[in-house]
Amino acid sequence: MDTCPFTSADIDAVLFDMDGTLIDTDNTDVSRWARRIARLYRSPERAHKAARRLVMAIESPTNSIFAALDWVGLDALVVRAMIALQGSKHSLHDIPTINGTPEIIEKLVGRYKLGVVSTRSITEQETLLAHLRLRQHFDVLVGRDTTWRIKPHPQPIHYAAHALGVEPGRCLMVGDTTVDILAGRRAGAWTCGVLCGYGERIELERAGADVIIRETMEIGNLLS
Ligand SMILES: [Mg+2]
Structure with a gap:
């Protein structure tokens, strides 16, 4: 794992991308x-x-x-x-979670405010999270129908931070592609790239990710 420039003391909220980060659409x-x-x-x-x-x-x-x-x-x-x-590429009930994701979300609950910032619609996010029994853990969902601009624009991150009552600079945006990293950085948030989705290490590094981890579940090591 890379050296990480932030600690749990710097973070109040963790914002997750959905496809390739929480759910295994990639595979x-x-x-x-x-x-x-x-x-x-x-x-x-x-x-x-x-x-x-x-x-x-x-x-x-x-x-x-x-x-x-x-x-x-x-x-x-x-x-x-x-x-x-x-049209929709998948039945929403066929998509599994990324390895270890439900466990790590449950560990972060109560210690951090949690949100989803995805290009999926709110209805799709609600359906997916309810099916995976994770909906109750997230304090805010931001979708393509929430804000006018979407990632890599910082607007959805600002929206999530405001809804959670935290400074964007105390949020950590976790995602598998450059749009997640760019949106997070432009909003002034910390950023963590994950390699379990579509993105490659080199492009996440170029986008300026503060840290890159192999799988989303490793976020637990960064925030322990
Ligand atoms: Mg993604």
Whole structure:
């Protein structure tokens, strides 16, 4: 694990991204693609590796597009239109949590205020968290329908901090992609990148993550 520039004494609230951070959408996507392209490969392992590269390739340009849209202030509008055209990719009840996430959330409850800052709608977040029996632990949910601007704009982080009654500078934003890190940094929050989702270490480092951990559950070591 990297050296961490903050301690538990610096943090009052922990804000989590959802896909690739709390829930394993990444692997759900990879498995779906691996099944589709399986007959092109000699072994399931090769198909799985190819599917992973494919998902990464699909995801990275999308994130770059979001970053570009952010400059012209069209992010939320375009994302809403894209989601309406694409429809929901998964049944919300099929997506598992990232390894160890429920346990770590339960450990943080009471010690920190907890929130979700995701590009999913509030309705989707409510459904997912209720299904995973985690809804009661979060004091605020911020979705694409909460604020006009979305990550990597700092507005959703500011909204969450205000709703929780904490300074943005005493929040820790945890997420798997550069938009999470950029939004957190622009809001003046601490940032933690996780490698259990779509993002790669190099891009999270470039975005300026204060610390990068392998899995979300390791947040417990940072805040112990
Ligand atoms: Mg994510």
